[in-house]
Amino acid sequence: MSTSTSAHAVDQRAKTFELVGKQTSLEDLDLGRAGISPGDQRVIHEDLYRDGKKVGDHSVVCTYTRVNPAALQCLGTFSLPEGQLAAQALLHLPAPSYVDVGITGGSGDYRNARGFVRTVPAGDAERHFTVHLQR
Secondary structure, eight states, X not given: OOHHHHXXXXXXXXXXXEEEEEEEEEEEEOOSSSSSOTTOEEEEEXXXXXXXXXXXXXXXXXXXXXXXXXXXEEEEEEEETTEEEEEEEEEESSOOSXXXXXXXEESGGGTTOEEEEEEEEOSSSEEEEEEEEEO
């Protein structure tokens, strides 16, 4: 197989799409010492939209692993009509202008998914997601 043919095969299997997450709930859980401490959690739920239409939801749980400077281990699930995508990242605060979150698996059409989700904050309660799949 030539190099150009091999590269073309990879391109055919890659898929990119955009989602908008609109936060519906946020809860900070103080599970250890009073105030933020390792083990405390932030739990977020968002409705997901594609082209202005609600298509699913996203839940994420972030656990503080360090306080100063803050670091959180975040695990999330995107639930879409085609299936679910699982993703995780280590987030350092203050957060940068975007975070690339690794896709660790999925179900349905996404059962063999790999790749990443670029997350870009768009205000206090909205995030823009670009899903980059490699199947």
